Amino acid sequence: MVTADIPSSVPVTVLTGYLGAGKTTLLNRILTHEHGKKVAVIINEFGEVGIDNQLVIDADEEIFEMNNGCICCTVRGDLIRIIGNLMKRRNKFDHLVIETTGLADPAPVIQTFFMDEDVRSQTSLDAVVTVVDAKHIHQHWDADEAIEQLAFADVILLNKTDLVTPAELDELEQRIRSMNAMAKIYRTKDAQVEMDSILGVGAFDLSRALDIDPNFLGEDAHEHDETVGSVAIAESGTLNFERLNTWIGELLRNQGPDIFRMKGILNIEGEDNRFVFQGVHMLFDGRADRPWKPNETRKNELVFIGRNLDERELKEGFRGCLV
């Protein structure tokens, strides 16, 4: 039978952050930047400013729990329905932006892009961008969703820098860094940021290099009282694939709900290719990547972001997989 042309995958940007942090300002910047392109926007709340775009879809957040034997996850039913409908058009759109409410848990959004076969085959999640109100974030440290939006982020904008002192900003950045060792952090005023920093990031592209803040790896600066944090592991050595599989499997079964995101590049025994993986809660996606280059040092790099992670236990578990 004839194989149809593979449709090009539409990149998706997820914007999170509290109401008033500057999400809509950033969204308008994206729309201005992408002038001439077709950008579809799915919003779950009416923003502070009207957005002039024919393709703005306002929909209620609909969380679907999927309890499928051993894997439990939540997806966003509204996104499955809307994206399925929008993707029928031939001249679809070039970019999809999903703006969540300030109270939204980002996990179901991300898991939709792992779980739903239609969403996965037609779109590719580019990055989760979280906008932080540098002045008022302190009022929200107790709220789970504020913490989760930071923990799940690939890019974080510390916005409204004009309203706080540089010292306060440094402290805030360090605090956020301790939670999320992977995210790129930018300091912005009026959500002014180079569009290259938030679009085309490819944060869910497994073949991209892992981006762990080198400062995070080196020092002990990540002493903190937050229950949400990052654990990064960077070690040389070769891993036994079966032991690794058992370890990760057990980890996800026992701590899946507490592991927000994980990512890694691994050196597997007897393999000439890098093994790359990522995960969101209990969902795991891993595969062999490009071959190690002849002059490249083979090593293992992993990052876990989650709640109540035991760094020592994770490192021991990892070392138990070394040959």
Added chain:
Amino acid sequence: MVKTSSQQEFKQGWRDGLSDYVTAIAWSTDGHFLAACSAAGEVVLISLPNFQSTLLQTETGYSVDCLAFSHDGKFLAIGGQDGQVKLWSLQSGGPELITTLENKSVWVDRLCWNPTTHELAFSLGKYVQVWDADTQEVVTTLNFEASTVLDLDWRRDGKYLALAGYQGARVWNTKDWDAEEETLDIPSATVAIAWSPDNQFIAKGNLDSTLSVMEWSNPAPWLMRGFPGKVRQLAWSEVPTSLGVPLLASCSGAAVVVWERDRDERVGWASRILGNHQGVVRAIAFQPNSLLLASAAEDGWVALWHRGTRLIQALTGASNGFSCLTWHPQGHQLAAGGVDGELLVWYQAPRGQGFGKRKF
């Protein structure tokens, strides 16, 4: 051996096109009209036998997502992204737009006529409204609550209306809309729901790659697993098998799975997988009055399966894939829509005409 009528070949006849993805296609039950709509917002009505087409609506930029004729072919209803439900009367000479129901900031994803009356049920987000085309009044508004309504279906006798969505289905008794609805729970979401034509069974295709079938008089459902993905579409045969139960076809990913009630109660339903498609199957339907099954897929084929079992013919004409299909009520013609706007009709070549076919 005498060829059964369903084994006669189909040949391509009329062909036309819309400007974008054909989202729905339907044949009126009297066979006088064929209608189709597109993701660009077009609605076309084709009157037979001359295939004279009338554009009821030109491109609007808003997808028209659902379309259906009333049971007697007197009305045509459409719904889509602009939130409007439009109704045309087909009773006098030409089609006449008689009603436009406006709904703010909601897509009308699904609509379905009562098979015995002029009541139209259409989805409005989490609600379904039932509209009487005769009295031009809202009959009732049903609240599904759990999510946006993902599918709906009337039982063939019009006595029940089933809505599907998150956590399964809810069934209302149409004689008493205010009575509490019956819930048929599942642990994920139901995306397709279909009553059997004999009113005995209700089938649900689910997001978690399962299919549940329930005998209406028996609360214990059968649960079928092992599908490659979400169970998107369901189709019951009009004709029953020797056991007196219709066949149930389901599609999931590139697979079509046909279920047949087994004599052995321990088996329940026996399945066979029709695995020839290489793209997502978008639509399935049994030929009225036979067990010939048609499946339309994104691989660019409409496949015809004898008794829901054996591939007997593959029809082409939409190179980037088919999106929907519908049978003529008498079953001698089949129409399909394509992802690039193609509209095609095939007809079953009458026997005993022309010069005999050469045997290869």
